[in-house]
Amino acid sequence: MSALIDLVGVTKRYSRGAETLTVLDALQFHVEAKDFVALMGPSGSGKSTILNIVGGLDRPDAGRVEVAGSDLQALSSSELARWRSRHVGFVFQSFNLVPVLTALENVMLPLLLTPLDAKKRREQAAFALDVVGLADRMHHRPRQLSGGQEQRVAIARAIATDPDIVLADEPTGDLDRESATAIMDLLGRLNTELGKTFVVVTHDPMVGERAKRTLRLDKGVLREAGRGSTASVRGPG
């Protein structure tokens, strides 16, 4: 059985003027379903680039990207967008909620892309908010919520469509210790209880400790850094 996330020989370069920077070079990255992987490493090492490629937000310059049974390289821009809406949920460091919408409306946003009617969308969004413990805050705007609550709304939005994978980029980066712990508790629960697969980019050692696997990316090389299952990691050289 193939992995849920399968990156083979992925290379990504960025151009800065005349200079070309190779961030990922022939990277191998495999994640099984229901895994909880933490990607750690110094700033600029390419952690978020991996996340963007896995989530179909960016394309590699070379290599094969197969996620949730789809070859992302073969999909057009609009097909990729539709694929994202079905298979991936995103959680960002700065929450990235739409400030003019309420918590409920923010969670309903990805559901607009599903065939559900308005009533079902509302019910499903309310359920997602209930799962993250914010049923009593569903009509609040983001500015009326604390940082931890905003991130919980973002997590509810990420799981609202019941995606296979949740990709989180520094989900605790803007939070105090207590809120960060609560968020990690929540993500862990979603992983174990709902079976969601998590790939979390982080600098936070606490997040690394709670993941089933921790991978460290440094100078283009991805290494197994701790406990966990099948480490299938190879960077260049």
Next chain:
Amino acid sequence: MRSTFVLVRRHLQHHWLRSGLTMAALALAMFLLCFVISIVTTLEAAITSAATTRLVVQSAVSLFVNLPISYVTKIVQVSGVDEVTVFQWFGGYFREDEQPFAQFGVDHGHFFSMYAKDLRIIAGPGGLTGPGASEAAIAAMAADRRAAVIGTRLAQEYGWNIGDTVPLTAKIFTKTDRSAWDFNVVGIYEPLKSNVDDRTMWFRFDYLQETMIAEGAPADFGAGAYMVNILPEADPSTVAAAIDRLFENGPQRTKTTTEAAFQAIFVAMLGNVPAFMASLGGAIVFAVMFSVVNTMLMAARQRRGETGILKALGFTDAAVMRLLLVESFVLCLTGGGAGIALAKGIEGPMRDAMGAALPGFAVAWSTLGIAAGVTLLLGLIAGIGPAIGLGRLHPALALRSEG
């Protein structure tokens, strides 16, 4: 679609001051656009609705040079001529601070039958209304040298009624003792055509003529113009040429045109009004276009981060573009629509304000259609560029944007 509209509405509400000011600018611009187009269409309507079977005979020198009264009997004998009436501008005023209205001295025996398709007397002496009113008013006019028929709005504005005496001070035809001219209201008319003013007074020309002769004017005191109705089978240009040939050797040469051509000359005297109004309308549209484009560019710049979120959630480039385009259309249609509705809503008061300067002022449905089209076009122009920009935005880059 409805759910998407919620996001659009929330954005417009969130930036309520910017949205409000842009909508207000659009409302004002579309109101002004409707207004300037309506001036042109009203002038054009005055020309097109003018009778082509009625001729205007005036001095070949100028409209301000009178033609001898003896011309009437000669004109009426021209082949193809049906009826003739004198048509003399009086130029009096009721109270100096009031809005002026037009008064014309006419041949009461012919004028009302000649203008039966243009106006209708709806009230006459003895409280008569309806079909009998016209006959009674014309009979009263024949019996009273000072009789006059006034327009419905004139009656309404000043509260004048049948039997009232209206004193007018003359500016052109002044009496030696500077006393006012008294006119007795014997009838009230309503216009049947848009180019006929409802603030005009028609009175007996012979009252003016005889009074002026008594005041020392020459015995052949004439009129500024003669209106000539021609027979249905007659050719207007042939009859006009025949009339002008009749007076080729004076004492006053004439210039005879159809009423429509006469109206066109009047419009032309104002200058190239359509071109001027088109420039003005164009300037208004351009000015507001920059404002709306600026608003949408600002909205798009603030929406970069949100665009990244939407794309990450699975919204396609086209869906993101559509959101901003819809916002642009909503902004323009709300603001522009308010201006268009206002233009139609206050059409009546605007017509009143225009008075005799532009009788029959109307905001046509076609004008509203043009303004609605311009509003839609503005929505498209303002929204399309920023929308394409957001559509092309790389989702990973957009997520790194502020705002």
